[in-house]
Amino acid sequence: MSLENLGWNGFFENNAYSFDDPNLTPARIIGVRKNAFIVHDGDREILATAAGRLYHDDSPDSLFPAAGDWVLIRDTIIAHVLPRRNALSRGASGARHGRAESAVRGQVIAANLDTVFIVCGLDRDYNVRRIERYLTLIYNCGCSPVVILNKADLHPAPLDCAAEVESVAFGVPVFAVSAKSGQGVEVLRQFLPPGQTAALLGSSGAGKSTLVNQLSGAEVRAAKEVSEAVGKGVHTTTTRDIIPIPGAGMILDNPGIREIALWDDAGGIDDAFPDIQALAKECHYTDCTHEHEPGCRVREAVEIGVLKPARLQNYLKMQKELEFLNQRQEKSANRVEKERWKEIAIYQKQFKNKKRPRIR
Ligand SMILES: Nc1nc2c(ncn2[C@@H]2O[C@H](COP(=O)(O)OP(=O)(O)OP(=O)(O)O)[C@@H](O)[C@H]2O)c(=O)[nH]1
Ligand SMILES: [Mg+2]
Ligand SMILES: [Zn+2]
Incomplete structure (x- = not known):
């Protein structure tokens, strides 16, 4: 097994360069266990654990190791997760x-x-x-x-x-x-x-x-x-x-999946339903929900038997799920922002209190 056979290429190599640390070795995560990872460095399999920092860092750029990730290890510690091609x-x-x-x-x-x-x-x-x-x-x-x-x-x-x-x-x-x-x-x-x-x-x-x-x-x-x-x-x-x-x-x-909850909204629904997408472009209203509006080409297609009603239902259901998900993500982002301001306010208050000499 070589790094290339494991999928290593110029993309990962370029990203690894920036770390410029001779003690770090590239390896791929080929197994995920409860509190450990099996990584392969091209020569051998190693049982590794993630650096403590990776558990706590929730900045958007910080990745927690997953199966298939390319990582940089120091002995048996996963120090960094390299940027992903996809996830x-x-x-x-x-x-x-x-x-x-x-x-x-x-x-x-x-x-x-x-x-x-x-x-x-x-x-x-x-x-x-x-x-x-x-x-x-x-x-x-x-x-x-x-x-x-x-x-x-x-x-x-x-x-x-x-x-x-x-x-x-x-x-x-x-x-x-x-x-x-x-x-x-x-x-x-x-x-x-x-x-x-x-x-x-x-x-x-x-x-x-x-x-x-x-x-x-x-x-x-x-x-x-x-x-x-x-x-x-x-x-x-x-x-x-x-x-x-x-x-x-x-x-x-992988283990079997029971529930497939959608997560991202990166246009996947349009790719999976190109037929509905094409019909929707011809609807009378540009923001047609394909549920009750007049001049809806999508519902017309169902009526004349070109589009299966179950397929349309499935599409609308997922569309709603994604909207709901977007709202929740927005709400959560707002909350994070609010909490950040709260922390700043507390910090400012402490700072102010410190500066003022205490009078007993
Ligand atoms: N008749 C038949 N049975 C199959 C076939 N493929 C798998 N099975 C049987 O289906 C059962 C489940 O197979 P697994 O390969 O364990 O299924 P899995 O998808 O890995 O299941 P999880 O690990 O639980 O996600 C086993 O009893 C297999 O023998 C097939 O092509 N034909
Ligand atoms: Mg299985
Ligand atoms: Zn429509």
């Missing part, structure tokens, strides 16, 4: 029920990705609306999606599903495969050239770890089994790990 983030779990503050924090699933595989089982897991949501999330993060419809062996007409997904995922490659038997898996290697990293996203049980095993030709990941004794799945993935595929790139196996 796959979602709303922090518990965002809806948690404190407002946690709601406006994103969770970085992984950084510096070349491809994101959306893995969807062709069993009860199959859901076109969820795929649309994944696409919005992935486009928002500036990553390239590929849809993998897994467990094709369990479905009577997997190609019909692939066609259905293609009709909502404009220009996105869609493949029906069986990770278990290996059928159709080989074509995925085109997205895994040496030095590139692909991440797997999908529900628990979709077959992500099975796919990693099939691609590596070895049982590198424990795949879920249903324990007869307890009737529950065991071996469900709980860690994020980047696995090198022999003779190819790297693949990041």
